[in-house]
Amino acid sequence: MQLNRRAFVAAGAVLATATQAAASASTGNAAQRRALDQLSHYVEQHRTDWGLPGMTVCVVDRDGYTGFIRSGCANLERREPVREDHIFQIGSITKVMVALTAWSMIQEGKLSPSDELTTLMPEIDVANGGDITLQHLLNHTTGMPDDAPLFPESGLWSGFAPGSHWSYCNLGYDILGLIAARRDGRSLQAAMEARLFRPLGMTQTLSAIRIGDRARYAQGYGPPYNDRANLRPGPMVAMPWIDLDRGAGCIASTAHDMAIFARFLIGLAQGRGGPVLSDATAAQFMAVSTPGWDATGAYGNGIARLTVDGRAYLHHTGGMISFSSAIHVDTEAGIAAFASSNVGGGLNYRPRDVTLHACRLFKAAQDGAPAPTPRPTRAAVEHAERYAGAFTAANGDAFEVRASGDQLKLRYRGRETNMQFAGGGFCLRRTRVRRQWLGV
Numbered sequence: 001m002q003l004n005r006r007a008f009v010a011a012g013a014v015l016a017t018a019t020q021a022a023a024s025a026s027t028g029n030a031a032q033r034r035a036l037d038q039l040s041h042y043v044e045q046h047r048t049d050w051g052l053p054g055m056t057v058c059v060v061d062r063d064g065y066t067g068f069i070r071s072g073c074a075n076l077e078r079r080e081p082v083r084e085d086h087i088f089q090i091g092s093i094t095k096v097m098v099a100l101t102a103w104s105m106i107q108e109g110k111l112s113p114s115d116e117l118t119t120l121m122p123e124i125d126v127a128n129g130g131d132i133t134l135q136h137l138l139n140h141t142t143g144m145p146d147d148a149p150l151f152p153e154s155g156l157w158s159g160f161a162p163g164s165h166w167s168y169c170n171l172g173y174d175i176l177g178l179i180a181a182r183r184d185g186r187s188l189q190a191a192m193e194a195r196l197f198r199p200l201g202m203t204q205t206l207s208a209i210r211i212g213d214r215a216r217y218a219q220g221y222g223p224p225y226n227d228r229a230n231l232r233p234g235p236m237v238a239m240p241w242i243d244l245d246r247g248a249g250c251i252a253s254t255a256h257d258m259a260i261f262a263r264f265l266i267g268l269a270q271g272r273g274g275p276v277l278s279d280a281t282a283a284q285f286m287a288v289s290t291p292g293w294d295a296t297g298a299y300g301n302g303i304a305r306l307t308v309d310g311r312a313y314l315h316h317t318g319g320m321i322s323f324s325s326a327i328h329v330d331t332e333a334g335i336a337a338f339a340s341s342n343v344g345g346g347l348n349y350r351p352r353d354v355t356l357h358a359c360r361l362f363k364a365a366q367d368g369a370p371a372p373t374p375r376p377t378r379a380a381v382e383h384a385e386r387y388a389g390a391f392t393a394a395n396g397d398a399f400e401v402r403a404s405g406d407q408l409k410l411r412y413r414g415r416e417t418n419m420q421f422a423g424g425g426f427c428l429r430r431t432r433v434r435r436q437w438l439g440v
Contacts, residue, residue, distance in 0.1 A: 021071035022081075028065050031365035035059075036067040039358050042374050043071045043339075049377040050349055051233025053221045054082040055341045057351075058259035059358045061366070062266050062334030066259050074218035074342065076236065086218045087252045088340035089209060090325045091318020094251040095173050096265075097196055098188070099138050099302035100276055100285070102180055104195045107281045110183045113138075113288075120179045124150065129158035134179070136162045137172040138301050139290045144169050166292025166299060170248035173302075177247025188247055199275040202260050205253040208245040217252065220322020222344035230347055232378075232420060239322035239344050249318060255338065262327060262336035265303075265314055269331040308356065311363075317352055319345040328355040333363045353377070379421050380406035 021040040025032065036059065043055055054072030059065070070082040105111045113135040117124065126132060126144060136142045143158035147170050150156075159167070177188040184191045189207035197205050206213055222239045223230035244250045253261075264276070273282030288300035297306040297315075304315045314329035318340075324347070325340035337358035339351035353375045360372040381387070384403035392398040399412035401419070408419040 021069050023067065023069045025065065025067035028067060029365075031368065032065055032067065032362065035361040035365040035371070036069070038371055039067075039354075039361055040069050040071070042357055042377075043069055043354060045377045046351065046354060047072050047341075049232065050343075050347065051231075051236065052341045052343050052349070053236055054218060055339060055351065055354070056082055056086065056088055056218075056255040057337065057339045057354060057358070058255040058262065059335070059337045059362055060259050060263045060266070061336075061362060062263070065362075066263075068255050068259070070255070076219070076221065077238075082218060082342075084256060085204070085216070085254060087204075087206060087213065087216045087254060088218055088325065088342060089220070089249075089252045089318070089320045089323035090258070090338075090340060091249045091320045091323060092170075093316045093318045093325055093327055093338075094247070094249045096302035096316060097192060097251055097261075098173055098176055098180065098247045101188075101192050101195050102134070102138065102176060103281060103285050103301065104276060105180065105183055105191075107277060111179070117142075117175070120182070121175060124175065125155055127155060127157040129156065129162060132158065132162045134176075135288065137169075137176050137179075139166070139288065139299060140169045140172060140292070141166055141290055142169055142172050143167065144171050146170055150174065166290055173248040174246045177245075177250075180247070187245075189245060189250075192251075196276055197257075200260050200264055202253065202257040205251065205257045208243075208250050209252055210243050210245075211241060213252075214241060218323075218342040220320070220342050220344060222322055222346040226346055232347070236343070242321055249320065255340075258327075258338040258340075262329065262338050265327075265329045266331070266334050266336050269314060269329060270334075313356075313359070315352070317350040319350060321345065324349050324351060326350050326352040326355045328352070328359050330359040330363060333359070333366060335359045335362045335366070337362075381408055381421075382406070384408055 021044050023036045023040040025036055053076050054074055057069040059067045072082055074080050074082045074086045111134060115134045117132040118130060132142045141163050143160040143162055144156060146168055180191050181188045192207045220239045221236040224235050224237045268282050271279055271283040273279055285301055289298040289305055290300055291298045293299045293304040297304050306313045306315045312331050316327055318325040322344040323340060324343055327338045329336040337355040339354040341351055343349060357374045364371050384406055387401050387408055388403045390398055390400050399410055402409045410417055410419050
């Protein structure tokens with residue numbers, strides 16, 4: 001019998017932070033208070049099962065409700081709880097902010113979606129990319145490589161006709177930042193502050209990640225090794241600091257300011273652009289949609305459009321070296337949620353399940369319906385019994401895998417521990433002669 005399944009590794013217990021989630025809301029009825037409390041418990045389960053140091057969360061609706069959750073530690077060594085004024089890096093959620101900045105310039109006639117890269121930035125030569133436009137950059141449809149430098153020795157290239165396919169491209173948003181700065185006559189940071197943050201009242205948001213602001217941030221963490229699978233939960237170490245001012249992901253903010261932005265996105269989804277765009281421009285902005293984000297989702301102007309269980313959402317995640325973030329907007333219900341954890345990409349974590357569940361919880365509260373069942377916070381093994389057996393290496397070293405419900409346990413040299421998915425996949429084959437599993 002041949003099975004294609006994910007790889008798995010043994011997991012051990014690690015540090016669990018002592019501070020519990022603190023939930024607060026400036027407004028809200030009894031149903032919303034219950035929803036925030038249920039979300040708070042779900043956040044705690046995420047932290048426990050993933051070993052997250054801390055998390056900050058906000059939930060808003062179009063009618064003025066705002067709720068916050070602060071969970072865990074901003075600094076593990078000092079046992080410092082996450083505070084409302086702690087800054088978290090939002091990663092690629094920056095992209096919709098850059099797109100809004102560009103569209104405010106489109107509205108003024110300083111840019112056009114059809115402007116070609118060869119005119120906007122003639123010093124950037126892209127082989128097979130002569131037809132790349134501003135809108136291609138905004139939609140990830142340039143065909144350029146994701147994380148290439150601006151001026152590689154052999155030059156840039158496009159892997160397909162611009163506009164014909166979708167492929168995520170951080171490089172494209174770095175170029176957009178340069179274009180915005182050039183056409184606006186000031187830095188990208190100054191342009192975003194003037195065109196987006198100040199009009200919205202986002203006074204706690206930083207337009208670039210700089211060492212001078214480090215004391216305001218939650219400390220970022222990550223797994224201690226990058227050459228092996230990381231256990232969940234597992235050890236965490238403080239990650240190094242990296243300054244960043246590029247358009248692909250340079251914004252850091254508080255949950256308070258992200259609540260302001262999330263509520264703005266609710267209005268934007270309904271074609272209301274004030275105070276950043278006119279309503280007519282907002283409608284144009286939201287009308288742009290290119291398939292490719294996933295099987296059900298499209299992408300346009302820095303944000304995905306998803307359908308999950310029949311409901312339409314705006315969505316994006318953000319992953320940095322020491323922070324992971326997510327945002328969801330239920331466009332019909334007028335509910336939005338943002339979450340960020342001070343843990344980096346090495347854990348392969350995004351709080352997307354937290355923000356999605358937040359929207360579902362508050363939609364149920366809005367409808368007077370029972371609370372939805374959240375997605376599990378730990379992976380379950382389908383047909384765990386198929387993995388059971390003795391595994392023997394060529395040198396005779398052996399271990400046993402045992403099924404325990406929807407989980408797996410490893411027994412090796414008299415000790416037993418839980419197992420978990422490590423990602424990727426390989427094929428296992430069981431022989432008839434010796435009850436043995438071999439990786440092939």
